[in-house]
Amino acid sequence: MSRLLIKNGTIATLGQGGRVLDDHGILIENGLVRRIAPLEELSAVEAPAIDAHGKLVLPGLINAHMHFYSTFARGLYKIKPSANFNEVLRNLWWKLDRALTLEGSYVSALVALLDGIRKGTTTFIDHHASPTSVRGSLSRIAAAVQESGLRACLAYEVSDRDGPEVAKAGIEENAEFIRACQKGASNGDSLLRGLFGLHASFTLSDETLKKSAERARELNTGVHVHVAEASSDEESCRKEHGTSIVERFAKMGMLGPRSIFAHGTHLGANEIDLLAQSGTKLVHNPQSNMNNAVGIADIVNMSEKGVCVGLGTDAMTCNMFEEVRVATWLAKLNCKNPSAGFCEALGALFSNNAHIADEYWQEQKLGRIVEGGAADLILVDYNPPTPLDSRSLLGHLCFGVAESAVDTTIVGGKVLMKNKQLQLDIDEERLAAQARELSAKVWEAF
Numbered sequence: 001m002s003r004l005l006i007k008n009g010t011i012a013t014l015g016q017g018g019r020v021l022d023d024h025g026i027l028i029e030n031g032l033v034r035r036i037a038p039l040e041e042l043s044a045v046e047a048p049a050i051d052a053h054g055k056l057v058l059p060g061l062i063n064a065h066m067h068f069y070s071t072f073a074r075g076l077y078k079i080k081p082s083a084n085f086n087e088v089l090r091n092l093w094w095k096l097d098r099a100l101t102l103e104g105s106y107v108s109a110l111v112a113l114l115d116g117i118r119k120g121t122t123t124f125i126d127h128h129a130s131p132t133s134v135r136g137s138l139s140r141i142a143a144a145v146q147e148s149g150l151r152a153c154l155a156y157e158v159s160d161r162d163g164p165e166v167a168k169a170g171i172e173e174n175a176e177f178i179r180a181c182q183k184g185a186s187n188g189d190s191l192l193r194g195l196f197g198l199h200a201s202f203t204l205s206d207e208t209l210k211k212s213a214e215r216a217r218e219l220n221t222g223v224h225v226h227v228a229e230a231s232s233d234e235e236s237c238r239k240e241h242g243t244s245i246v247e248r249f250a251k252m253g254m255l256g257p258r259s260i261f262a263h264g265t266h267l268g269a270n271e272i273d274l275l276a277q278s279g280t281k282l283v284h285n286p287q288s289n290m291n292n293a294v295g296i297a298d299i300v301n302m303s304e305k306g307v308c309v310g311l312g313t314d315a316m317t318c319n320m321f322e323e324v325r326v327a328t329w330l331a332k333l334n335c336k337n338p339s340a341g342f343c344e345a346l347g348a349l350f351s352n353n354a355h356i357a358d359e360y361w362q363e364q365k366l367g368r369i370v371e372g373g374a375a376d377l378i379l380v381d382y383n384p385p386t387p388l389d390s391r392s393l394l395g396h397l398c399f400g401v402a403e404s405a406v407d408t409t410i411v412g413g414k415v416l417m418k419n420k421q422l423q424l425d426i427d428e429e430r431l432a433a434q435a436r437e438l439s440a441k442v443w444e445a446f
């Protein structure tokens, strides 16, 4: 039996009835949180201990919309200037993803995953595209996930933009990977999960959508798709299909609690109602929306209407603390009200992302520290300069903790980073050199 004791820190459990506990410890046993108890009750326990003095113990953070492969876009200076979102896709992302090899998919993912460990992000819901090397791409990324020790739910983005053969390969890639994950999960694999990925309404024919939705249903899973990221996506849907995107997807049977719709920057009232009624998850990506100048998703209105709004980064960063701060400022600005948006933005990361993860990792109870749940924990350097309790916690998280350094990252009881040093058998210098070499080749496409 493997055991680990976390002691002397302040624990913020989050989750329902979340508590802030001083003078408590967490006993981890075989990857699970076995006990959360006062230190004197745990004093007789024999286990290696981590001293969390001067640190806040939090559940590992969850990024609900990510693209690992965008690692290779960092510093890419040769992109033609774009006047709108469709040009951003054509001038940057669709050139980059076509140049990605299986090796590139693996290396770019591993770099992002290690960054996740450093930033305290322990679970990623990723969306992948590599149209010239579709088959086998998800299992290569899965290998990187396993090496990192983090959790990830992977999807391949099916699209008709590269022709029918590539679309077909994407459907098969999703189906095969989801089946492998389901088999893995029944054999106790708790790191990897699969979702059926689709690009966006404007690059998907009815035929491809129908086939994909059918396969997702057969596999008893949801879809992970971009929805109304730019206004042009809605305009093209109305023009081509005479309906809104969410109505189009609803007709295909793509809505439901396990489906993730990313962005939702330009949803109409009827679409928001459909998301709320069906329990479809909406994932907000504020930094990306600002970077692409596509608009602001109204998370306050969507939350009021009953939509479960989570938070992703769309690969702008692996740092969820950074994203949640931006989400907070942007929601206030959007409402032109300094008292609005705080709870919706903080709730997206610290509460709703856990609900989203529950759809794929039911037993693990990710995103909160609870007895019987997975021991996915982070220790953040933090000496609160004002009283810290359950009433002040969100304020501390947003204005203080979010700017502090993550010291220790633990997933499933395994210590992946300690004293800010990765505890993995990975040569990071070599990995970075490999990434530079592969990305330089990708950049030749520009």
Ligand SMILES: [Zn+2]
Binding pocket: 065, 066, 067, 127, 226, 262, 314
């Ligand atoms: Zn995205």
